[in-house]
Amino acid sequence: MEDKIRVLLTEEQVDQKIQELGEAISRDYAGKEVHLICVLKGGAMFTCELAKRITVPVTMDFMSVSSYGSGTESSGVVRIVKDLDEPLKDKHVLIVEDIIDSGRTLAYLIEILKQRGPSDIRLCTLLDKPERRVKKQVKVDYAGFCIPDEFVVGYGLDYNQKYRNLPYIGVVEL
Ligand SMILES: O=P(O)(O)OC[C@H]1O[C@H](OP(=O)(O)OP(=O)(O)O)[C@H](O)[C@@H]1O
Ligand SMILES: Nc1nc2[nH]cnc2c(=O)[nH]1
Secondary structure: OOOEEEEEEHHHHHHHHHHHHHHHHHEEEEEEEEEEEEOOOOOHHHHHHHHHHOOOOOOEEEEEEEEOOOOOOOOEEEEEEEOOOOOOOOOOOEEEEEEEEOOHHHHHHHHHHHHOOEEEEEEEEEEEOOOHHOOOOOOEEEEEEEEEOOOOEEOOOOOOOEEOOOOOOEEEEE
């Protein structure tokens, strides 16, 4: 059965925002190389679109983490399913996520990546749900949109593994 999806952010709004983020990142990293870390699976589409709009030299790596949780809640106990291929020593690391919700996944990830000796670590997310934050120490350097506490899909985000391919952000009307 098809779910009913209400559009929250159109494809044009998302494209425009990614362009702006790409420009801001290119300005801030002028004269440097930025090492993008894509957090799979949700971060894949956003990372690719963002990378296309960054004008400083870019390298990319991919990581997959699984957060033990029930339903739509993450628990903060995070397991690395696929680790990075490259070391982070002396790199300007930019973690790219589709969404920060409780902040549990990122709080854990930032702690383990810091131990690998990067020059600096920043965080870029397409969507932020600040009202939901449990881990207040997670500081978002680049946020596309702050959204209300609704379960969203599209642009990499899934509902039971579906809808990651939607070119817009929507809410599944249950
Ligand atoms: O701030 P938090 O409450 O920790 O939630 C955010 C995390 O949840 C989503 O991933 P998910 O576990 O759904 O995996 P997926 O990207 O493979 O779909 C998202 O990509 C973040 O990694
Ligand atoms: N698909 C999806 N995954 C999430 N993980 C944390 N918040 C969300 C959300 O709103 N949608």
